[in-house]
Amino acid sequence: MLKSFRSATTLVATSIGAIGVVLVLYAWRLPPFDSSVQSTDNAYVRGQVTLVSPQLAGYVGEVAVQDFQHVKAGQILVKLDDRIFAQKLEQAEATLAGQQAALANSEQKRRSDEARITSSQAQVDSAQAALKAAEASWKRIEPLLERGVTTQSQADQARAALDQSTASLHQAQAALEVSRQDLASTLVSRQSLEAAVQGAQAAVRLAEIDLQNTRIVAPEDGKLGEVGARVGQYVAAGTQLLALVPERIWVIANFKETQLAGMEAGQPVTFTVDALQHAQLNGHIERFSPAAGLEFSVIRTDNATGNFTKVAQRVPVRIAIDPDQALAEHLSPGMSVVVSVDTKARGI
Template structure:
C-alpha cells in the first residue's frame, strides 16, 4: 500500500508542475500579477510615409515615359508626357479670341471720342440757337413798340414775329440734338463693362489653355523614389488613372495600441521598436501625436453597437511615433514594414501631456 502511494505521488508531480507552468503562462500572456509590467507593447504597428499617387488631370495619349520602376527622382522631373497637339491649338485659338476682344476694347476709345465730339457740337449749336433767339426776342419787342406807336407797318411786325418763331424752333431743335448726342454717349459708355468683361474672359481662357498644356507634362511633385511605373507609350489615359507613385524619404511609425494599454501613454515619451525586415534591429523614437478617436471611428462602415447582441472588443488607438535622427538604419525603413513597439509608461511623468 505504501509503495502505491509513493508511485502515485511521483506520477502527480509532473502533472502539478505542468499545471503550474500553464497557469504561469496564462498570467504572463495576459500580464496579470505577478507578471504585470509598465512596458506596453504591440505588434500592430507599421512604418508609414507620404506615398503620393501620380495621375493625369486631363485625358490623352502617352507619348513618352522617361522614367523606370523604383527610380529616384527630384521635384519637377518629367515622369510622363502626354500628346499636347490639341492643347497647343487651344492656346492659339484662345490667344486669337483675346486679340479680337482687345481690339474691340481699343475701338471703344475712338467711338467714345466720336460721341463726345457730337455732344460738344450739339452744345455749340444750342448756344448759337439761344443767342439767335435772344436777338429775335429783342427785335420783336422793338417791333411791337413801333407798331403800337404807328411808326412801323404791320407787315414789318409780321416779319419780325416770324423770325422769333423760327429762332424758338431752332433752340428746340438744338436741345433735341444735344439730348440725342448725350444718349448716344451714355449708350457707348454703358457697353464698356461688357467689353472689359469679354477681355478678362478671353484672358482666363488663354490661361486655362496654358494650364492644360502644362498638365500634359506630368512631373514629380516632391523628391523621392518611384513605385511601379504602369504608364506605357501609346496608352490612352483618362483623368485619375494611376500612372505611378512617389515616396519621399521621410518616414514615421503608426502603432495601434489597445485602449486598455493607453493609460500612461503620452506625447513626448521615448519609444523603442524592432523592425522585422531589418533582422529585428532595434531603433528608437518618441510619441509625437495621439489620435483623437479610436480607429473604428474613421472606418467607412462603422459598427452599430445599438443593434443585436453586443460583444465587447478592445478598440485600437493610433499613436504616431517620430523616428529619432542619427540612426543609420532609419534610412532603410520603407513604408509598410511591420514593427513591434514598446513604451515604458512608468516614464509618463516626464513626458509632455497628451495632445492631438
Template sequence: MTQFFRSIATYVALAIGAAGVIIVLFVFNLPPFHGSVETTNDAYVRGQVTLISPQLAGYVVDVPRKDYQTVKTGDLIAQIDDRIYVQKLAQAKAALAKEEAALANSEQARKSNEAKIVSAKAAIESANASLTAARTTYERTQALLERNISTQSESEKNRAALDQAQAALHQAEAAELVAEQDLNTTIVSRRSLEAAVDSARAAVALAEIDLQNTRITAPQDGTLGEISARIGQYVSVGTQIASLVPERIWVVANFKETQLAGMQAGQAVTFTVDALGHQTLKGRIERFAPATGSEFSVIKSDNATGNFTKIAQRIPVRIAIDPDQPLKDRLVPGMSVVARIDLAQPQPAEAVAAR
C-alpha cells in the same frame, strides 16, 4: 519497479507542463511576469502615399521618370500631348484680343459722344445769339412800322427770321439731348464689354491651366512607386499613372485598450522592424487615435446580442520616429514593426507641462 518509473514519468510530464505554462506567461508578459513594458506586434510604418492622376484626357507622349526614382517638387513624371491645348490657348487669346478691341472702340465712342455734346452746346449758344439778334431786328422793325417808316413786308420778313432762329435753337437743344443719350448708351454698353473682357481673360487663364496640366509633375519631394503610364497610352481624367511616397513617415502601433493605462504623449518608444533584422530604433508617442480601430470600420459590429463576448479593442497610437538614426532612411510605409513602451520611464515634459 514499474510503479517507480510511472511516478518519474508523471513528474517529468508535470514539470514539462509547468515549464510550458511559465514560458507562455513570460512570452505574453502575463502575471506574475507582467512588468512595466507594454509590447505590440500589431504595428506598421505609415506614410502619406499620393496617387498621381491626370486632370485631363489625352495621349501620353513622354515618361521621363522610372519606377522607384527619387523626385523633387515640380519634376516631370509624364507628358500628355499638348497640341490641342496649345491651340485652345491661342484661340482664347484671340477671343480676348477681340473683346479688348471692342472695349477700346467703346472708349473711343465715349470720347466722340462727349465731343458731340460740347459741339451741341456750342450750337445752342450760337442759336441763342441768332435768336437774340432776330428778336432785336423784329422789334426794331415793329417800332418803325408803327411810325410808318418801315413797310409791312419788311416786318413780316423779320418775323420769319425770328421764327427760324427759334426753330434753330430747338434743333440745337434736341441735338444736345441726342448726344447725351448716345453717351449714356455707350457707358451702359461698356459694362457689358468689360464683362466680356473679364470672361475672355478667364478663358485664357483656364486654357493656360489646361496646358499646364498636360505636364504631370511631382506635387512634393519623395520617391515614386511603380509608373503605369506608357508612351502612346490614352489616359482619361482620374487614371492612376503613378504613386508618390513622401519622405515623412511614422509608426502606427495598435495597442490593446488594457495596455493604455499610463501611456502619455511624449513618452519614449523603442521598436524593431522585421525587414531590418529586428534592429532597434527609437521614437516618441505623438498622439492617440480619437476612437478604436473598430469604430472606423465600414461594417460596425452589433454588440446588443445575447451571446456577447467581451474582446479587448485596439486603439491606434501614432509614434514619431526620432531623427538622425542610420536606419531611418531604410524605412518605407507598410513595414511590420514590434513596438515597446516602458511605462516606468519618467513622465515626459509635455505631460508635466499640461498639469
C-alpha cells in the same frame, strides 16, 4: 521501489504544473511578472502614398521616369500630347485680341460722342445768341409798327427771324440730347465689352492651365512606385499613372485598449524592424486616434444581435520617428515593426 517511482512522478507533474502556471503568469504579465513596458507587434510603418493622375484626357507623349526612381518636387514625370491644347490657347488668345479691339473701338466711339456733345452744346449756345438777337430786333420793331414808323414787311421779317431762331434753338437742344444719349449707350455697351474682355482673359488663363497640365510633375520629393504610364496610351482624367511615396514616414501601432493606461503624447518609444534584422530605432508618441479602429471600419459589428464575447479593441497610436538615425533611411511604408512603450516614462 514503487513508492519511489510514484514520488518521482508526482514531483515531475508538480514541476510541470508549476512551470505552466509561471508561463501563464508571464504571458499575461501578471504578478510577479507585470511590467510598465507595453508592446505590440500589430504595428507598421506608414507614409502618404500619392496616386498621380492627369487632369486632362489625352495620349501619353513621353514617360520621363522609371520604376522606383527618386524624384524632386516639380520634376516632369509624364507628358501628354499638347498639340490640341496649344491650339486652344492660340484660339483663346485670338478671341481675347478681338474683344480688346472691340473695347478699344468703344473707347474711340466714347471720345467721338463726347466731342459731338461739345459740338452740339456750341450749336445750342449759337442758337441761344441768335434767338436773343431776334428777340431784341422784334422788341425794337414792334413799337414802331404800332406807331406806323416801320412797314409791315419789315415787321414780318423780324417776326419770322424770331420764330426761326426759336426753332433753331429747339433743334440744337434736341441734337444735344441725342448726343448725350449716344454717349450713354456707348458707356453701357462698353460695360458689356469689358465683361467680354474679362471672359476672354479667363478663357486664356484656363487654356494656359490646361496646357500646363499636359506636363504632369511631381508634387513633392519622394520615390516612385511602379510606373503604369506607357507612350501612346490614351488616358482619361483621373487615370492612375503612377504612385509617389514622399519622404515623410511614421509608425502606427495598434495597442489594445487595456495597454493604454499611462501612455501620453511625447513618451519615448523603441521599435524593432523585421526587415532590418530586428534593428532597434527610437521614436516618441505623437498622438492617439480619437476612436478605436473598429469605429472606422466599413461594416461595423452590432453586439446586440446575439451571444456576446468581449474582445479587447485596438486603438491606433501615431509614433514619430526620431531624427538623425541612419537606419531610418531604409524604412518604407508597409514594413512590420514591434513597438514598445514604457508607460512610466515621462513625455518629452
